[in-house]
Amino acid sequence: xxxxxxxxxxxxxxxxxxxxxxxxxxxxxxxxxxxxxxxxxxxxxxxxxxxxxxxxxxxxxxxxxxxxxxxxxxxxxxxxxxxxxxxxxxxxxxxxxxxxxxxxxxxxxxxxxxxxxxxxxxxxxxxxxxxxxxxxxxxxxxxxxxxxxxxxxxxxxxxxxxxxxxxxxxxxxxxxxxxxxxxxxxxxxxxxxxxxxxxxxxxxxxxxxxxxxxxxxxxxxxxxxxxxxxxxxxxxxxxxxxxxxxxxxxxxxxxx
Numbered sequence: 001x002x003x004x005x006x007x008x009x010x011x012x013x014x015x016x017x018x019x020x021x022x023x024x025x026x027x028x029x030x031x032x033x034x035x036x037x038x039x040x041x042x043x044x045x046x047x048x049x050x051x052x053x054x055x056x057x058x059x060x061x062x063x064x065x066x067x068x069x070x071x072x073x074x075x076x077x078x079x080x081x082x083x084x085x086x087x088x089x090x091x092x093x094x095x096x097x098x099x100x101x102x103x104x105x106x107x108x109x110x111x112x113x114x115x116x117x118x119x120x121x122x123x124x125x126x127x128x129x130x131x132x133x134x135x136x137x138x139x140x141x142x143x144x145x146x147x148x149x150x151x152x153x154x155x156x157x158x159x160x161x162x163x164x165x166x167x168x169x170x171x172x173x174x175x176x177x178x179x180x181x182x183x184x185x186x187x188x189x190x191x192x193x194x195x196x197x198x199x200x201x202x203x204x205x206x207x208x209x210x211x212x213x214x215x216x217x218x219x220x221x222x223x224x225x226x227x228x229x230x231x232x233x234x235x236x237x238x239x240x241x242x243x244x245x246x247x248x249x250x251x252x253x254x255x256x
Contacts, residue, residue, distance in 0.1 A: 003034060003046045003255035010045070011069075012059050017044035017089065019082075020060050020067040024216040024256050026208070028113075028120045028201040030066040033082045035196045035250045040090040046255075079114045080107065083193050095193040106187050106194045109174070112167055113197045119167040121150070123204045126160040126230070127222055128152050136225030139218055165233040171198060172235035179237070184244065191249060198238070199245035205234050208246065212253040 003021075011018045017037070021030045037044050049065040050056055060067040061075045068076045068085060076082050087096055097103045113119045128147050130137025132154075137143060146152070174186055186194045204223050207213050226234075246252055 004044070005046045005048060005255075008047055008050070008053060008056050008059075011047040012055070014045055015071050017042060017085075018069050019044060019046055020049050020056065020065045020069075021046050022065045023048040025219045026200070026203040026213055026215060026254055026256060027065065028197070028203060029079055031200040031203065031254065032079065032114070032193075032197050033066045033068065033086075034255070035200060036083060036086045036095060036193060038251045039093065039095065039191075039196070039249055040086055042086060042090055079110070079197070093191070095191065095196070097187055097190070097192055099188075102187050106192050109171075109186060109194050110197050112170070113194070113201050117163065119164065119171070120201050120204060122160050122163040122167065123201075124150060125152050126164050127204075127225070129157045129160055130225065130227075131222070136222075136227075138222045142218070142222075161227065161230060165230055168230070168233040168235065168238065172233075172237050175237045175241055184241075195241070195245055196250070199242040199250065202238060202242040205230075206239060206242075208252070208254065213256070214253070215256055 006014070006018075011020075019033060019037075021027070021034070047056070049063065051063050057063045059075075060069065062077060064077065066077065066082065068082045070076075070085060070089070076085055083095065087094060097106055111118060115121070124146065127137035128143045128150070129152070131140055131143030132147065134140065138146060178184070178186060183189045185191055186198065203213075205226065207215060207220055207223050210220075
């Protein structure tokens with residue numbers, strides 16, 4: 001079912017679950033939250049982020065996305081808080097392992113994908129570094145904006161690519177070990193939120209085809225732009241896993 005987009009006033013005046021999302025770009029954080037809501041069959045309303053709307057900023061508490069709001073509860077913008085909210089609203093199917101050790105493993109790996117200095121964070125700053133140097137990545141005006149918003153440090157410029165490649169390799173190694181053990185998932189033998197986070201974050205390297213992911217052309221060009229070392233680290237098993245998640249549990253075409 002396509003995402004139900006509403007205007008700001010309707011989102012604010014509504015009860016239930018609403019979420020502010022980025023438009024025209026498959027943001028890993030937003031697409032992961034959409035995917036979780038879809039898998040759980042949650043009814044929710046989407047409102048597109050508008051950076052010049054003070055009403056939206058007051059309601060959501062910030063001009064960033066995703067931000068989920070349920071009834072009159074405080075807004076939630078952290079990936080972990082959005083996941084826990086979804087689990088509370090619809091416990092089944094659970095996307096958090098019940099075993100404490102597997103739960104800790106999942107949240108640890110999830111941080112390495114979506115948390116600060118994780119794969120999404122590092123890849124974004126790697127693309128900022130490339131854009132500022134006019135060597136691919138984001139167009140320079142976009143790179144300059146994102147540099148300020150996300151704490152880009154020129155003195156650490158080369159480390160963003162190193163971190164990105166380390167995490168790609170670590171995730172690929174995890175999937176290979178799981179495959180050898182007979183599992184198609186990151187944790188145990190069942191789908192978890194970690195599988196969703198990995199699948200959506202691959203958009204920063206290889207967005208889905210235009211016919212199922214119609215997105216901003218400049219963003220697509222920035223996402224697919226990468227140096228040879230990063231391209232080599234993008235192991236086929238990561239994309240195979242991504243494609244399986246979209247075929248089996250995530251909704252297509254994407255509603256951006």
